[in-house]
Amino acid sequence: MAQQWQRGEYSISTDSKRLNLIVVHNFLANLYLAAGLPLEVLQRSIDNSLVFRLYKGKEQILFARVITDYSTFAYLSNVFVLVGLCKKLVQN
Numbered sequence: 001m002a003q004q005w006q007r008g009e010y011s012i013s014t015d016s017k018r019l020n021l022i023v024v025h026n027f028l029a030n031l032y033l034a035a036g037l038p039l040e041v042l043q044r045s046i047d048n049s050l051v052f053r054l055y056k057g058k059e060q061i062l063f064a065r066v067i068t069d070y071s072t073f074a075y076l077s078n079v080f081v082l083v084g085l086c087k088k089l090v091q092n
Contacts, residue, residue, distance in 0.1 A: 011055045019046065019053060020060045027063070027080050034078075050074075054081075 002015035025042050028034040046065065054062035061082045068074040 009056055013053050013055065014050060016046070016051065018055070018060075019051065021046070023060055023082075024063050024078075027082075028078060045078075049077075 002013070002017075004011055004013045004015060021039070021043060024046075025037070025039050028042065029037045050066040050068050050070075052062070052064045052066070053060050063078065063080055064076060065078040066074050066076055
């Protein structure tokens with residue numbers, strides 16, 4: 001179930017409908033560990049994870065993917081911030 005939190009002009013969302021996949025792919029595919037990552041593989045990894053995004057208005061500025069069994073295990077992966085606002089994600 002998708003969730004959303006609002007704080008002023010910022011919102012944190014787990015709603016996959018709001019995801020800007022191209023922004024995420026462009027960032028990750030240029031990293032050493034994810035060089036050449038196919039868009040389809042990224043989409044599949046997102047579909048099978050809990051994904052958080054931080055937005056300023058409609059602009060996506062943070063992405064964080066959590067690999068989890070939703071009960072006892074969670075591994076934080078693929079975190080990036082397009083601006084220095086990562087505290088907004090962990091304040092909730």
